[in-house]
Amino acid sequence: MQYQFDNGSRVPVAVVHCLDWRFVQQTWKFITKELGVLFFTPYSFPGGPKVFLDLETRNVFLRVLETVSIGHHGIQQVILIGHRDCKAYGGSARFGSPEEERETHERDLRIARDVITRKFPGVMVDLFYMEIVSMAGGEGKVEPQQVK
Amino acid sequence: MQYPFKNFHHVPTAAIYCLDPRFRTQHEQFISNELGFKDFDQYVFPGGPKVLADEMKRDIFLDAIQNVSVSLHHIEKIILIAHRDCGAYGGSAAFSNPEAEKAAQAKDLQIARDILLKRFPEIIVSMFYAEIIGENVEFNPIE
Numbered sequence: 001m002q003y004q005f006d007n008g009s010r011v012p013v014a015v016v017h018c019l020d021w022r023f024v025q026q027t028w029k030f031i032t033k034e035l036g037v038l039f040f041t042p043y044s045f046p047g048g049p050k051v052f053l054d055l056e057t058r059n060v061f062l063r064v065l066e067t068v069s070i071g072h073h074g075i076q077q078v079i080l081i082g083h084r085d086c087k088a089y090g091g092s093a094r095f096g097s098p099e100e101e102r103e104t105h106e107r108d109l110r111i112a113r114d115v116i117t118r119k120f121p122g123v124m125v126d127l128f129y130m131e132i133v134s135m136a137g138g139e140g141k142v143e144p145q146q147v148k
Numbered sequence: 149m150q151y152p153f154k155n156f157h158h159v160p161t162a163a164i165y166c167l168d169p170r171f172r173t174q175h176e177q178f179i180s181n182e183l184g185f186k187d188f189d190q191y192v193f194p195g196g197p198k199v200l201a202d203e204m205k206r207d208i209f210l211d212a213i214q215n216v217s218v219s220l221h222h223i224e225k226i227i228l229i230a231h232r233d234c235g236a237y238g239g240s241a242a243f244s245n246p247e248a249e250k251a252a253q254a255k256d257l258q259i260a261r262d263i264l265l266k267r268f269p270e271i272i273v274s275m276f277y278a279e280i281i282g283e284n285v286e287f288n289p290i291e
Contacts, residue, residue, distance in 0.1 A: 001182055002284035003174035012169040019216070021159050021187045026151035034149055041167040044192035046216045060205055068194040072235050073169075087220055133150060141150040 013040045014069040016061075016112075017081040018048035018088065023130050023142065027081055030128075030144045035079070041069060047088025049080035049127075052112035062119055070120060078116055078123055081144070082109050083130035105129055106147050159221040162189035162213060164260075165229040166196035166236065171278055174285045175229060178276075182287065183227065189217045195236030197228040197275075198253075200260035210267055218268060226264055226271055228257055229287070231278035250277060254290050 017027050031037050043061065051057040069075045082105040085092040095101035106129065113125040127147035134140040165175050179185050191209060199205045217223045230253040233240040243249035257275040264273050275290040
């Protein structure tokens with residue numbers, strides 16, 4: 001089977017998100033349909049933006065952002081997306097309350113943004129958190145919410 | 149806007165491929181439509197499987213696969229996909245001809261497979277090469 005190939009030279013947006021498949025399809029729909037970003041490079045790794053906090057992964061991801069996304073693709077925007085019940089944080093069960101979990105993720109998203117903008121001052125970084133807004137019987141709804 | 153959500157944790161497959169935006173949707177269509185895996189852990193990084201051939205980056209990914217895909221999601225299979233004109237290799241221009249390019253990437257795929265099988269001997273590893281054919285992309289298996 002063959003798939004249509006678009007060898008366009010448009011500048012993509014870099015998106016860093018967790019590989020948790022419960023959230024991936026919604027993340028892509030959000031990026032393409034709500035944000036209108038059709039051409040993007042997904043950095044998909046456990047914990048998503050958390051890679052910029054952990055010393056072991058931070059340098060690796062900053063390096064590829066520099067060489068590939070900025071140096072090769074010429075990106076000007078990075079979108080960081082965290083999510084509720086992220087296993088890279090031990091899941092929701094690790095936190096004392098939903099508020100504590102949310103605050104931890106928001107704090108880490110801002111730290112990740114600071115790490116990126118300190119290294120690449122010309123790059124705009126937007127933050128979002130995928131919130132589970134309803135859940136019953138294993139099914140529910142998620143909503144991407146902007147973090148300032 | 150809200151999106152439907154299903155709370156499941158068993159994901160049978162992981163895939164490692166490059167983040168090149170020209171191939172993004174084709175990778176997903178291939179894995180979902182041709183290979184039949186609707187849900188899969190996707191490790192997307194410049195160069196895709198090449199990251200496992202890189203001693204400086206390898207352990208980060210092996211540990212993530214161990215901790216998330218194997219221990220938490222109980223995967224049974226890992227799909228490795230390389231592609232033509234990969235920027236992580238310097239693009240097609242870095243090679244003298246298309247055969248040399250494909251051979252270099254196939255070699256790295258085999259290195260990546262061997263490293264995965266050494267660490268996770270119970271996992272099945274499949275390898276593919278995304279080839280540009282005119283205005284289309286075709287995924288061909290690598291032995």
